Structure formats: C-alpha cells, structure tokens
Amino acid sequence: MKKLFLILTILEFSFIVSCEAQNNNIDSSQATINGTNVFKTPVSSLLNVFGEPVSKENFFFEMENTMGKIYYYDKLSFYVKDDKVESFVIEGGQYDFTSDDININDKIDSLENIYPKSYSNRKNYEIIIQFSDVDYFISIHYSKENVIKKIELYSY
Amino acid sequence: MKTKPIKLLLLFSLLTVIFSCEKDDTVINQRSYLKTVGLTDAKSFVRQSLEKKNSSSGDTFITSISDEINYEDLTNTDEELAVIPIKTIYKHLYSRITLLEIDGEVRSVVVSLNPFENATPSSFSGELLITDTEGKFLKGFKIENNLYVAEYVNAYKASNIDANKNHSITKSTVDCDTCPYSECSYCDLGSVDLGIIERTPPPSLYVSISHMYPTGGGVAETSSNEWDLGGSGPGYTDNTPEPEAEKPCPGDPVKNPEIVSSGASGKKGGTFGCTRQGDTDCSPPFDKEHDGMDIKAELDTNVYAMYSGKISNIRDSFSPGQYQIDSYGNYVIITFQINGNTYFAKYNHLNTVSVVQGQSVVAGDIIGTAGNTGNAASAGVTPHIHLQVFNSSWQSINPSDFLNTKYDNNHNPISNCN
Numbered sequence: 035m036k037k038l039f040l041i042l043t044i045l046e047f048s049f050i051v052s053c054e055a056q057n058n059n060i061d062s063s064q065a066t067i068n069g070t071n072v073f074k075t076p077v078s079s080l081l082n083v084f085g086e087p088v089s090k091e092n093f094f095f096e097m098e099n100t101m102g103k104i105y106y107y108d109k110l111s112f113y114v115k116d117d118k119v120e121s122f123v124i125e126g127g128q129y130d131f132t133s134d135d136i137n138i139n140d141k142i143d144s145l146e147n148i149y150p151k152s153y154s155n156r157k158n159y160e161i162i163i164q165f166s167d168v169d170y171f172i173s174i175h176y177s178k179e180n181v182i183k184k185i186e187l188y189s190y
Numbered sequence: 191m192k193t194k195p196i197k198l199l200l201l202f203s204l205l206t207v208i209f210s211c212e213k214d215d216t217v218i219n220q221r222s223y224l225k226t227v228g229l230t231d232a233k234s235f236v237r238q239s240l241e242k243k244n245s246s247s248g249d250t251f252i253t254s255i256s257d258e259i260n261y262e263d264l265t266n267t268d269e270e271l272a273v274i275p276i277k278t279i280y281k282h283l284y285s286r287i288t289l290l291e292i293d294g295e296v297r298s299v300v301v302s303l304n305p306f307e308n309a310t311p312s313s314f315s316g317e318l319l320i321t322d323t324e325g326k327f328l329k330g331f332k333i334e335n336n337l338y339v340a341e342y343v344n345a346y347k348a349s350n351i352d353a354n355k356n357h358s359i360t361k362s363t364v365d366c367d368t369c370p371y372s373e374c375s376y377c378d379l380g381s382v383d384l385g386i387i388e389r390t391p392p393p394s395l396y397v398s399i400s401h402m403y404p405t406g407g408g409v410a411e412t413s414s415n416e417w418d419l420g421g422s423g424p425g426y427t428d429n430t431p432e433p434e435a436e437k438p439c440p441g442d443p444v445k446n447p448e449i450v451s452s453g454a455s456g457k458k459g460g461t462f463g464c465t466r467q468g469d470t471d472c473s474p475p476f477d478k479e480h481d482g483m484d485i486k487a488e489l490d491t492n493v494y495a496m497y498s499g500k501i502s503n504i505r506d507s508f509s510p511g512q513y514q515i516d517s518y519g520n521y522v523i524i525t526f527q528i529n530g531n532t533y534f535a536k537y538n539h540l541n542t543v544s545v546v547q548g549q550s551v552v553a554g555d556i557i558g559t560a561g562n563t564g565n566a567a568s569a570g571v572t573p574h575i576h577l578q579v580f581n582s583s584w585q586s587i588n589p590s591d592f593l594n595t596k597y598d599n600n601h602n603p604i605s606n607c608n
Contacts, residue, residue, distance in 0.1 A: 096516055164570075
C-alpha cells in the first residue's frame with residue numbers, strides 16, 4: 035500500500051513537472067552572440083566586441099520610465115538601458131547565437147534536438163527558450179517555410 | 191459564448207421597439223430603383239470607407255469593420271439591405287454601416303446607437319445617429335422609453351419644416367453649450383448647425399429608408415421602403431449589458447482573476463514589487479521592479495472597471511497583438527476614490543479600448559478587451575492584464591490591496607464573491 039502511494043505520488047509529481055516545463059531553459063550567460071554574452075553587458079564591452087554601431091537612436095523604455103538607446107549594427111540591434119544591454123534583435127545570418135551556432139535562415143528543424151520541448155511547443159511562428167535565472171526569454175521567430183527569421187530577447 | 195444569443199435577443203428586443211420615424215417626411219421616390227449590394231461589392235466598398243478621412247478632424251471616422259455581413263429585409267421590395275458591424279472613433283456607440291444600391295449607385299450610411307444610462311433591454315432611451323462614412327451628420331433621433339421624442343436635423347432644415355404637425359422646433363448651433371446631443375462632440379460631425387424637433391409620434395418598428403439615404407427630392411404621401419431595425423443582427427456586442435453571471439466581483443478586473451507566471455519566478459514574478467528571479471531587492475544588474483500585478487485574461491475577453499470613477503487617460507494606438515519592446519501597449523487609466531483618497535488604476539496590454547477620456551464608468555462596466563499589445567505580444571507570454579494602481583502622488587502601490595480576490599502564499603486565489 036505504501037509502495038502504491040509512493041508510485042502515485044511520483045507519477046503525480048512527474049505529471050506536474052512535465053506540465054510546467056513546456057519550454058527548454060538556458061542560463062542567461064548562454065545567450066551569446068558570436069561567442070559573447072551580451073545580456074546586461076555594459077556598452078563599453080559591447081563596443082569592444084562589435085565595434086561602433088552604424089547608428090544610434092534614443093529609445094524610451096516606457097515600463098521603467100527611462101530613456102535609453104538603440105545601437106544599430108548590420109541586421110543586429112541592441113536596446114541599451116542604464117548603459118547595459120536590455121534586449122537585442124538578430125536578423126542577419128552573420129551572427130551565431132549561443133554555442134550551438136543558431137543562425138538566421140537556418141531551418142527550425144535544427145532546433146529539434148537542441149531544444150526539444152520548445153520545438154514541440156512552438157506556436158504562432160515562435161519558438162520560446164526560457165532563461166532559468168532571470169525573467170527573460172528568447173523568442174526565435176520563423177517563417178511559414180520554417181526558416182528562422184529573427185532572434186529576440188524579451189522580458190516579462 | 192453562451193452570452194451571444196442573449197445579447198442578440200436583448201438587442202433584438204431593444205431595437206425593435208426603439209423609435210418611429212417621420213412617415214410623413216420626405217421619402218425616397220417611389221420610382222427609385224433599389225437593388226441589393228452584393229457581397230463582393232460590399233466588401234470593396236467598406237475597404238474604401240476605412241480609408242476616408244473625416245473632413246473636419248482629419249481622422250478616419252470608421253476605425254474597424256467586421257468581416258461579418260448580414261442582409262436584412264426591406265418592406266415593399268425583394269431587395270435587401272447589407273448591414274456590416276463597424277467601430278467608429280466614437281467607441282461607446284453601437285455602429286453599423288448599411289449599403290443599398292439606389293438608382294444604380296451604391297449608397298451607404300453609418301447607423302449608430304448611443305444608449306443613455308437609464309436604458310434597459312426592454313426600455314430603450316438614447317440617441318440614434320445617422321452619418322455618412324466620413325462621419326458627416328445626416329440624421330439624429332432622440333428616444334425616451336422606446337418613444338421617439340425628438341429629431342435632430344440640420345438647422346436650415348428645421349427652419350423650413352412645416353410646423354403644423356405637433357412639431358416644436360428649437361434651433362441649436364454647434365457650440366458645445368447648446369449642442370443638442372448628449373455629447374457635444376457629435377456636433378463636430380460635419381460642422382453643421384443642428385436643430386431639434388420635438389414631437390410625440392406613434393411608436394414604430396421601422397425606419398424609413400429615406401431617413402438613411404436622403405435624396406433631396408421625391409416626396410410621397412406614404413413611406414415606400416422601410417427597414418426593420420430589430421432584425422439587424424449582431425454588431426452591438428461591445429457595450430451590451432453583460433449578464434450578471436459574466437461579470438467579475440466588484441473590485442476585480444476579470445472574473446476569478448489568477449496571477450500569471452513570469453518565467454523563472456513563476457507566479458511570484460506576476461505579483462507586485464521586487465519579485466523577479468534573482469532580484470529580490472530590485473538592485474543591479476537586474477534592478478527590475480514589477481510595478482503591478484499580472485492578471486490572467488484570455489485574449490479579446492472583456493475587461494471591467496474595478497471601481498466606479500472617471501477615465502482619465504487611454505491609449506489605443508496599438509493594433510491587437512502589436513509588439514513593442516518595453517511597452518505597456520494599449521491602456522486605460524481610471525481615476526477613482528476610496529474614503530476620500532484618490533487613486534488611479536491602469537489596465538495595460540489591452541487589445542481594444544472601449545471608453546474615452548473623460549467618460550464616467552461604474553464598477554463592472556466594460557472598458558476594453560484583454561490582449562497582448564506592447565511587450566506582451568509573444569507566444570512566450572501568457573495573455574494578461576498588467577494591472578497598476580497609483581496613489582494621488584502617482585506612486586505605484588500594490589494592486590492586490592484593491593482587488594476583491596485575495597491570494598495565498600503560493601499566489602493562488604483563495605477568495606472571491608462567487
């Protein structure tokens with residue numbers, strides 16, 4: 035009887051965990067672009083790696099009531115707040131995302147083995163990769179042809 | 191979904207007894223040739239209507255048009271009236287565009303209802319406004335307890351109407367102080383002088399087509415073609431009184447409000463304060479204070495005023511689901527008072543806003559629909575209302591203290607009024 039209760043408890047726990055874990059998680063430090071972790075990276079470090087941006091533009095972070103900037107590179111933009119990278123948008127194939135070298139124009143099938151839960155849970159042309167350490171996530175946008183078109187960092 | 195038949199029934203009963211129109215007024219000439227506007231032509235026509243700018247304000251009068259088209263019977267003809275639900279810049283009106291081909295030309299008008307506070311499904315009081323697709327005034331009627339008591343007309347016409355039919359004519363101007371409509375902004379429609387004709391007609395279920403598509407000529411002794419407004423189908427659902435069972439408890443923005451998870455922090459991250467993972471003191475590097483509560487709300491479901499108050503601000507520039515980094519998207523701010531203290535409740539990420547600035551609302555009134563505008567527009571975000579409350583100094587305070595529903599230590603709801 036005790037064994038049965040234990041098994042049922044384990045099954046119930048497994049069910050709950052599996053229900054909640056619909057997407058894969060990565061640590062925010064794994065969100066690298068061309069090998070550099072950019073999340074919350076100071077602008078000075080950003081410039082060392084990516085050089086001077088093609089252009090810069092003021093941007094109002096409405097939810098923090100703070101003025102920041104957008105640093106535009108070739109098909110890559112960084113949203114900078116308080117001198118640190120708050121978000122980024124990758125739209126060019128010359129950038130490798132994470133150590134798995136995920137690229138724009140890759141087929142999303144390439145993500146099936148890397149992020150199986152997120153891949154199977156994809157919807158609205160998005161594959162979501164949660165950060166495990168902070169309340170942010172990566173959205174990998176893809177086309178009707180199942181080709182990756184944009185990789186973006188979101189905050190909740 | 192089960193409310194839809196009820197809404198339709200209410201609308202039907204409401205509209206069928208609304209008012210009568212002047213059957214002795216100018217009507218479309220009996221010789222006029224009426225023809226139904228086909229589906230393709232109707233859709234083409236309304237697409238063009240969306241692009242027309244209001245001549246005085248420069249805004250687009252019609253803001254959205256439903257994909258749904260209904261065809262309604264007309265009297266004395268086998269032809270039908272095309273009726274399409276729409277929304278206009280006057281968000282609180284129930285509006286439709288109606289199409290009919292007259293003498294080879296597609297004619298259209300926008301018919302809108304503006305219920306007064308005392309209107310009920312069985313006894314309507316309010317205004318009926320007929321404009322062109324650019325918002326230019328054509329006709330207006332005032333209804334009290336299902337009886338048509340007055341007609342708004344262009345002042346030049348009011349001064350020329352034969353006064354031997356129990357009409358008493360009062361001339362009015364577009365001046366806000368003297369505008370005859372309940373909201374003087376109507377008097378901006380087409381920048382026309384308005385007059386009001388008081389009368390007590392017998393009740394009627396019909397409106398003469400001549401009131402909707404004035405031709406400027408062709409007088410007949412009796413009306414020829416009329417439209418039963420009661421059979422006009424859906425299109426007024428936005429502000430239709432909700433059945434009590436569908437409304438949330440007073441103090442809640444939605445029924446049975448749940449807190450949504452914000453990723454790594456789980457539901458705790460959806461609560462107010464320094465509640466985000468790895469950031470329990472809102473310090474760098476994450477330093478993100480969550481300045482509200484994330485209340486779960488299905489996309490495009492109604493959002494309700496938690497307290498009675500006044501709409502102090504809105505933003506409705508985002509289309510449903512439109513994304514922008516670090517943005518609240520569409521929102522409504524309601525100013526309300528508790529024990530003499532002033533507070534502001536802000537409902538963010540709405541897909542649509544159904545109130546206007548300055549409008550008074552009662553707790554339980556619909557203020558818009560839940561959505562995912564702003565930074566909530568992603569498959570990674572559970573649709574929710576980011577609810578904020580501010581004190582009179584605009585300091586952000588915990589919305590949980592203002593909700594009827596309370597939450598346990600695991601942030602699950604533990605009480606409500608149901």
